[in-house]
Amino acid sequence: ARMPADVKNETKKWTLEKENELRIECKGKITLQMRSGACEIFGSELVLGKKYTFENSKFAIFTWIGCELSVTGKCESAYPSDDTPMVTYINTHAALQKMRQDAKAKGNKATGPVVMIAGPKDSGKSTLARILLSYAVRCSWKPTYVDLDAGQNEITIPGCVAACPIDQPIGIDSTWKNRGPLAYFYGHTSPSQNQEIYKRLCQKLAESVEKRCHRNASARHSGVIINTCGWI
Numbered sequence: 619a620r621m622p623a624d625v626k627n628e629t630k631k632w633t634l635e636k637e638n639e640l641r642i643e644c645k646g647k648i649t650l651q652m653r654s655g656a657c658e659i660f661g662s663e664l665v666l667g668k669k670y671t672f673e674n675s676k677f678a679i680f681t682w683i684g685c686e687l688s689v690t691g692k693c694e695s696a697y698p699s700d701d702t703p704m705v706t707y708i709n710t711h712a713a714l715q716k717m718r719q720d721a722k723a724k725g726n727k728a729t730g731p732v733v734m735i736a737g738p739k740d741s742g743k744s745t746l747a748r749i750l751l752s753y754a755v756r757c758s759w760k761p762t763y764v765d766l767d768a769g770q771n772e773i774t775i776p777g778c779v780a781a782c783p784i785d786q787p788i789g790i791d792s793t794w795k796n797r798g799p800l801a802y803f804y805g806h807t808s809p810s811q812n813q814e815i816y817k818r819l820c821q822k823l824a825e826s827v828e829k830r831c832h833r834n835a836s837a838r839h840s841g842v843i844i845n846t847c848g849w850i
């Protein structure tokens with residue numbers, strides 16, 4: 619059931635069952651607080667009682683064990699759902715986790731998983747990348763994030779392809795910026811605008827990431843998550 623909280627600054631309490639999510643879309647500012655239990659937003663855990671502010675956002679708060687939330691402010695839409703891909707996502711994480719452990723156990727030369735996320739526009743690719751990176755970091759790995767989406771590059775400015783090491787928790791409201799990224803300027807928003815140069819830059823980026831993984835055992839075992847632009 620869709621239940622828009624349409625009175626400004628009204629506080630609404632939500633109780634989420636385990637493995638459910640609360641989907642929120644807001645234009646104006648809203649404040650979110652976890653009252654009990656545990657929950658996470660795209661892989662980053664909320665702190666009990668801490669106030670989080672969102673503006674012009676679309677996101678989901680997922681709980682593995684159940685939780686109580688309060689939301690203050692006007693949401694365009696807010697509704698709970700048990701239709702979430704999180705179980706598939708955590709199983710994917712578990713498979714990657716095993717590959718990382720195997721790489722570490724094998725010793726120095728072994729490489730962890732290198733995962734490329736592909737799919738149609740707006741299918742949740744960037745969200746999945748964020749979740750897999752968050753889970754890896756929560757398990758003390760130091761994966762490398764590669765964003766090949768030149769149209770809406772998350773690591774740096776649009777028009778670039780970029781990579782950065784993820785060696786600390788991502789956090790709810792933090793961005794990827796200022797994490798020591800390596801970026802190549804492409805100058806267009808879509809690979810089709812100059813395929814030759816796009817490929818060249820992706821290759822340069824791949825070589826740099828490979829070099830880093832060669833030097834740094836922890837980065838090598840942790841592996842790489844690659845985000846791409848939407849294919850239609």
Ligand SMILES: Nc1ncnc2c1ncn2[C@@H]1O[C@H](COP(=O)(O)OP(=O)(O)OP(=O)(O)O)[C@@H](O)[C@H]1O
Binds near residue numbers: 740
């Ligand atoms: N489970 C979810 N519940 C609600 N909103 C979600 C959920 N997963 C992702 N979203 C939202 O859906 C939108 C699209 O997700 P995302 O940006 O990850 O897709 P994408 O495949 O990377 O898109 P693009 O092709 O434009 O790069 C985002 O605004 C994201 O916050």
Ligand SMILES: [Mg+2]
Binds near residue numbers: 846
């Ligand atoms: Mg994306």
